Amino acid sequence: MDNYFSYDLETLVNDNDHIAGDPNAKITLVEYGDYQCPYCGRAYPIVKKLQEDFKSDLRFVFRNFPLTQIHEYAFEAAESAELADKYGKFWEMHDKIYEHQNKLDMPHLVSYAESLGINGTEFFNRLETNETAKKVKSDFMSGVESGVNGTPSFFINGKKYDGPWEYEDLKQVLTQMIGKE
Amino acid sequence: MSNQSKRTLIPLAVGVKAPDFKLQIGNGDLNPVPENFKSLGDYKGKNLILAFYPADWSAVCGSQIALYNELIPTFREYDAEIIGISVDGVFCHKAFKETNNMAIELLCDFEPKGKYSRDYKAYNEQLGLCERALYVVDKEGIIRYSYISPMSVNPGAKELLSTLKSIQNG
Known part of the structure; x- marks a missing residue:
């Protein structure tokens, strides 16, 4: 299993991150993801299930890694999730986007925000100012500097995980790591 | 493949002069006129990243070329251009770029196959493909x-x- 791990996570988990789960969890799983990437869409329910399985032993962090040239909606989707965070709805928006990956144009993104109780006009106007673009770009560069080479890329307890990431694979890796703690 | 993965792959050494090349641009134009080719001299005065890679059309989200395409503006901040090189032909590169909306310059080491990749020790004779070799010149x-x-x-x-940063910092 050790040869599944490579680069260090250069930017440690910090207050700018979106963190779901117990701060004292034994395992920290960081995903660099692209909202329009189908592989990330596939990873989404897998991570959800792991969160249910491992409960307070697992804390999950999501960082943006949009490949904007090949995915035309990826950047705005990332900005939307970051903007939803200003309304305390980051994870709700993150989930909503991954559950509707085939409809990520601006009207749909605004409608997802509205469905979370956010004023749509205000959300649209704020989105137009690109106020969260800086955060998205800074996530992206932190990923490049930590050796992220595509999406999704996972880091487990600060090391890039290059092994298989189907549910059973990750479950096994996390179980072993918790055993080692 | 098991023997192949055990080989030690040794690229050209740091500090030596990069070999020149003359490679056809993957723009869908077979016409052998000078403007359809790139050589090392065309990048004089710039830093240049050469990314040799096995083939177009691998899974795109995870693809090295898609990442480098995304990073073109970042590389330019360090006065660097990037080129991708494989043994694919001009029509293949063009279709690959257009399908994925990519701007990265892709060059063809197509005929004689692998000639310049060999000069860069980036050719796998067994598979007839470029290795996944990286150079910063x-x-x-x-x-x-x-x-x-x-x-x-x-x-x-x-x-x-990190190489581009260290070049910039002298």
């Missing part, structure tokens, strides 16, 4: 970084960026 044409990744491993851009 500075403005004077000197190799400042060289690495050959196992073929199945996308090496990302971490080392490219």
Whole structure:
């Protein structure tokens, strides 16, 4: 299993991150993801299930890694999730986007925000100012500097995980790591 | 493949002059006129990243070329251009770029197949494909970084960026 791990996570988990789960969890799983990437869409329910399985032993962090040239909606989707965070709805928006990956144009993104109780006009106007673009770009560069080479890329307890990431694979890796703690 | 993965892959050394090349641009135009070719001299005065890779059309989200395409503006901040090189032909590169909306310059080491990749020790004779080799060549044409990744491993851009930073910082 050790040869599944490579680069260090250069930017440690910090207050700018979106963190779901117990701060004292034994395992920290960081995903660099692209909202329009189908592989990330596939990873989404897998991570959800792991969160249910491992409960307070697992804390999950999501960082943006949009490949904007090949995915035309990826950047705005990332900005939307970051903007939803200003309304305390980051994870709700993150989930909503991954559950509707085939409809990520601006009207749909605004409608997802509205469905979370956010004023749509205000959300649209704020989105137009690109106020969260800086955060998205800074996530992206932190990923490049930590050796992220595509999406999704996972880091487990600060090391890039290059092994298989189907549910059973990750479950096994996390179980072993918790055993080692 | 098991023997192949055990080979030690040694690229050209850092500090030596980068070999010249003349490669056809993957723009869908077979016409052998000078404007359809790129050589090392065309990048004089710029840092140049050469990314040899096995083939177009691998899974795109995880693809090294899609990442480098995304990073073109970042590389330019360090006065660097990037070119991708494989043995694919002009029509293949064009279709690959257009389908994925990519701007990265892709060059064809197509005929004689693998000629310049061999000069860069980036050709796998057994498979008839380029290795996943990376070079950073500075403005004077000197190799400042060289690495050959196992073929199945996308090496990302971490080392490219740190090399460009160190070139910039002298």
